[in-house]
Amino acid sequence: MTEVLLDGLVIGESARWHDGRLWCANWGTQEILAIAPDGKREVMARVDTTLPFSLDWLPDGRLLVVSGQEGLLLRQEPSGELVVHADLSSYGGLNELVVDGRGNIYVNGGGSFAPAEGERPGFILLITPDGTVRRVADELAFPNGMVITPDNGTLVIAESFARTLTAYDVLPDGGLINRRVWAAHSGDGMCMDADGAIWTPGFTEAGPSCLRIAEGGEVLETVPLEHFGFACALGGQTLYILTADWNLEESFEDNLNRLLATPTGRILTHPAPVTPAGFPRA
Template sequence: MSVDLSVVVEKYAFLEGPRWHDGRLWLSDFFMGVVVSVDPPGEPRVEAEVPNGASGTGWLPDGRLLVVSMRDRRVLRREPDGTLVEHADLSHIATGWCNDMVVDPQGRAYVGNFGYDLMAGEQARPAPLVRVDPDGTTTVATQGLRFPNGSVVIGDVLVVGETNGNRLSAFDIAPDGTLGPRRDWAAWDPAHGRVAPDGICADAEGAIWVADPAGNRAIRVREGGEIVQVVEPGTGVYACALGGADRRTLFLCTAPGFHERDRRHSREAEVLALRVAVPGV
């Protein structure tokens, strides 16, 4: 699909976890270890420094920022005075670097992890998804996911992208945050092409935009797996978010690759933007 893409942010190492919050686009840089926000067009503002690698973000009901600290497998919380404190320690549960996260309206965070040492080339293995309650209590939400990555909450359903699983998995959320059995929200036959769901976001029609780095694209998917729109910027797409004043701007986190050895000292990551017909939620 031919689209008009504009550059919103550039010259970063590896950008992930885009969120539209309080009129600004929030982003994490894995390897620079920062969370920044920007009011497009505008200069990025550093919101938090996370030396062990910044990834997923979200907000508690009282407005305090949560951010994943990747290598030490923690979730940090930014207090009103700007200091970062430990919100939860996931190191006894997560079997790889912690990664993306979604926070539901009750303040419960669902946190994925790699499941293995991706950067060292370990063999892939399944990983748990961790629930962090507002008081910092950690619980295994579900197990056996194939690289749980980007997640969204749609009503009382959690949808998780499994990067190595060729699928989006759905779980009903009970009132106490417990997850029901896994089911396919969308799944693709690898014999007909791989989809590697990374970051995801939902729109007002209940479709999900999926960053698919395996295909250097972002795809809009309906429940059941039908791909109804494709955006191909010509480079790797690792995360996406819908935002802007009318929520009709699709932001894409792009980079030529993801591996630390290539990205840590490079500054080739960008956020690209385009207008879409259906707004975010």
């Protein structure tokens, strides 16, 4: 049964389970929130940006934040201050990130909210633990959420405007090869479970949903949603789904202004059959 844990967000994004709480970016407010299982929320950081911004953690526990429009990867120090971990502004706008089990950071960007037919400007950047930055994937149609398998061997990314989950093999040096279709489904912020399935917001003929998808494309479970889904995360065997009343017929600016005036963002909970696996780490 799907239940509302929390409402009153503008747009909840970049869902992560960390230290017993759900963390997310609250787009439109500059806030990074941590939400307890009882719905109590706490502001953990404020990001001096508009949107997008997203989050994950270094292996040593320090918070990382992508400040998307500025093209910056930020790091939160023990004092709470956000400092520049990597200046990626020369690559253009950024969107999502994921940190693997070896401390490699993958950041994607280059998407467009109104792409021309066939336009695929998106990319994935790799930032290694020694600070080296290199471009490891190109020609993505609005890159969005990413997951990495528990063995650090496969990265899957949602190409939102291609309605495809795309997989790469991960080389020992962090590079990406062997691009292929993991599943022919739309996706956004996503997570992997212990069976190797991916949960991600998407669409069915009935409307917006959160889907549990097996490699190859079989839909194992469908959770119908009232509003557009932006991201999801597993905390144990509870699935957390972030939604907001987004209208695909409206412009980006009109949607955001409407949601700022009347916040409809929600965090929903739904029972899941198995626990999380892989990265983002839960």
